[in-house]
Amino acid sequence: MIPAPFAYARPTTVEEALQAIADGGEDVKVLAGGQSLIPVMRLRLAAPGTVVDLGKVDGLRGVRDDGDAIVIGAMTTHSDVLADPLIAEHAPLIAEATGTVADRQVRHRGTFGGALVHADPAGDLPAVALALDAQFVIAGPSGRRTVPASEFFVDYLTTAVEEGELLVEVRVPKLTGQWGMRYEKFNRVAQAWSIVAVAAAVRREDGHIAEARIGLTNMGPTPLRARAVEEALAGAEATAEAVGAAAARAAEGTDPSSDLNAQADYRQHLVTVLTRRAVSTAAGL
Amino acid sequence: MTPITVRVDGAAYTDDVEPRTLLVHYLREQLGKVGTVVGCDTSNCGACTVHLDGEAVKSCTVLAVQADGCEVTTIEGVARGAVLHPVQKAFHEMHGLQCGYCTPGMIMASIDLLKDNPDPSEDEVREGIEGNLCRCTGYQNIVRAVQHAAAEMRGDTSASNGHSGNGHVRPAVVDTAAAPHVAVQA
Ligand SMILES: Cc1cc2nc3c(=O)[nH]c(=O)nc-3n(C[C@H](O)[C@H](O)[C@H](O)COP(=O)(O)OP(=O)(O)OC[C@H]3O[C@@H](n4cnc5c(N)ncnc54)[C@H](O)[C@@H]3O)c2cc1C
Numbered sequence: 001m002i003p004a005p006f007a008y009a010r011p012t013t014v015e016e017a018l019q020a021i022a023d024g025g026e027d028v029k030v031l032a033g034g035q036s037l038i039p040v041m042r043l044r045l046a047a048p049g050t051v052v053d054l055g056k057v058d059g060l061r062g063v064r065d066d067g068d069a070i071v072i073g074a075m076t077t078h079s080d081v082l083a084d085p086l087i088a089e090h091a092p093l094i095a096e097a098t099g100t101v102a103d104r105q106v107r108h109r110g111t112f113g114g115a116l117v118h119a120d121p122a123g124d125l126p127a128v129a130l131a132l133d134a135q136f137v138i139a140g141p142s143g144r145r146t147v148p149a150s151e152f153f154v155d156y157l158t159t160a161v162e163e164g165e166l167l168v169e170v171r172v173p174k175l176t177g178q179w180g181m182r183y184e185k186f187n188r189v190a191q192a193w194s195i196v197a198v199a200a201a202v203r204r205e206d207g208h209i210a211e212a213r214i215g216l217t218n219m220g221p222t223p224l225r226a227r228a229v230e231e232a233l234a235g236a237e238a239t240a241e242a243v244g245a246a247a248a249r250a251a252e253g254t255d256p257s258s259d260l261n262a263q264a265d266y267r268q269h270l271v272t273v274l275t276r277r278a279v280s281t282a283a284g285l
Numbered sequence: 286m287t288p289i290t291v292r293v294d295g296a297a298y299t300d301d302v303e304p305r306t307l308l309v310h311y312l313r314e315q316l317g318k319v320g321t322v323v324g325c326d327t328s329n330c331g332a333c334t335v336h337l338d339g340e341a342v343k344s345c346t347v348l349a350v351q352a353d354g355c356e357v358t359t360i361e362g363v364a365r366g367a368v369l370h371p372v373q374k375a376f377h378e379m380h381g382l383q384c385g386y387c388t389p390g391m392i393m394a395s396i397d398l399l400k401d402n403p404d405p406s407e408d409e410v411r412e413g414i415e416g417n418l419c420r421c422t423g424y425q426n427i428v429r430a431v432q433h434a435a436a437e438m439r440g441d442t443s444a445s446n447g448h449s450g451n452g453h454v455r456p457a458v459v460d461t462a463a464a465p466h467v468a469v470q471a
């Protein structure tokens with residue numbers, strides 16, 4: 001099927017884009033890589049009156065060093081992310097998770113910002129952004145504001161980006177100390193979408209786990225932090241037993257759905273297994 | 286209507302398109318480039334794969350207006366006259382196709398993979414073409430074809446006798462007589 005007709009705007013600056021969104025009225029959709037939006041428009045699950053294409057907006061694509069953070073432009077494609085030296089150095093967890101997204105073709109078009117604003121519960125990048133305490137820079141008619149990851153993911157397919165606004169860039173704080181990271185994902189072979197996945201970043205100090213940050217994919221309508229596991233790991237010995245005991249709490253506070261791929265109780269079991277694996281690898285065990 | 290200018294398989298085109306026109310439909314219906322096919326409605330099958338500015342994309346999941354100012358290469362543009370591209374030739378020689386519907390997309394995805402990884406292992410080929418589905422071959426000979434092409438493109442002549450690092454390539458022996466015939470089923 002092909003999408004329903006729409007008016008098309010192709011701005012070249014963020015200001016022009018915001019103006020085009022304002023001019024479009026109520027029924028506007030922003031087009032980034034189109035790898036989520038075009039499929040739903042083809043199925044007529046979405047039929048926006050106006051599409052504002054960010055493809056020619058300068059300055060939204062690329063990664064830069066900003067002292068204590070790296071800054072990833074919203075229109076940076078998944079394949080740009082995979083090739084980026086700053087991400088490889090400071091946030092390899094993002095590259096590892098991005099490498100599992102979809103396939104080469106989709107990664108050439110799909111964007112970092114689009115995947116985060118789309119906020120699919122099975123999408124891989126939201127849990128990673130949450131685990132790394134990323135900050136989201138959002139532009140709107142009245143200027144720019146910055147939203148922490150803990151407040152960005154509001155509900156199923158819903159983020160803090162309001163109508164009339166754009167996600168411009170994502171700031172990922174640089175981690176100091178000895179961190180290890182791991183993204184553990186469970187999916188069907190023919191479908192890259194996560195059934196469940198776990199993003200772990202672990203800081204080790206003197207044979208102990210000093211700090212752990214754990215994001216969960218597809219364990220509820222939004223990505224979640226596994227706070228009970230993080231608390232159990234803080235100061236724990238870096239041993240398989242300690243990690244196993246902490247990981248057993250990974251399902252606490254989760255609310256996964258049941259679908260064709262898995263029942264909720266199966267997901268709640270799976271998340272403990274994947275958390276153990278992710279934390280063990282991140283901790284170098 | 287929105288004006289676009291694109292180069293497709295080396296020729297320049299300027300056209301007016303409806304913004305909702307998918308690139309694959311522009312290629313097939315407006316330019317007559319029917320070598321690129323549509324296999325699904327869900328962006329999963331990869332049959333429609335073309336190169337946009339040198340990168341493999343699913344042309345059913347790109348609007349024609351998004352290709353404005355870009356260079357598109359389709360399966361119709363990879364041969365040099367009568368000389369097949371090494372990947373085309375390898376699919377032919379290694380029996381990398383049966384019905385052939387997935388083949389244009391498989392070849393375009395494989396060329397893209399080999400550009401990044403000139404000597405892929407079997408697993409790397411399988412992952413590299415994970416965005417392309419084939420309902421006929423079971424993938425075995427597709428993987429062999431990609432590795433065979435890789436060896437040829439690297440200039441590795443030992444490929445033809447099956448001793449080239451990752452490129453252990455021989456077509457599988459297929460006993461067509463054993464396959465059930467349509468007439469028997471009917
Ligand atoms: C076959 C297939 C398999 C996939 N598998 C996976 C997978 O395994 N894991 C995974 O995580 N993802 C997967 N995806 C989704 C992919 O990661 C998409 O790239 C991503 O979800 C959306 O990014 P996009 O740039 O294409 O956004 P688009 O489709 O252009 O936009 C998505 C939504 O976000 C909004 N939006 C986009 N950018 C902005 C912005 N800057 N500001 C405000 N709003 C914005 C749009 O309006 C739209 O509502 C898959 C997609 C396909 C087609």
Ligand code: FES
Pocket residue numbers: 322323324325326327328329330331332333334343344345346
């Ligand atoms: S036609 Fe199936 S992915 Fe494009």
Ligand code: FES
Pocket residue numbers: 381382383384385386387388418419420421422
């Ligand atoms: S050869 Fe028939 S689908 Fe691949």
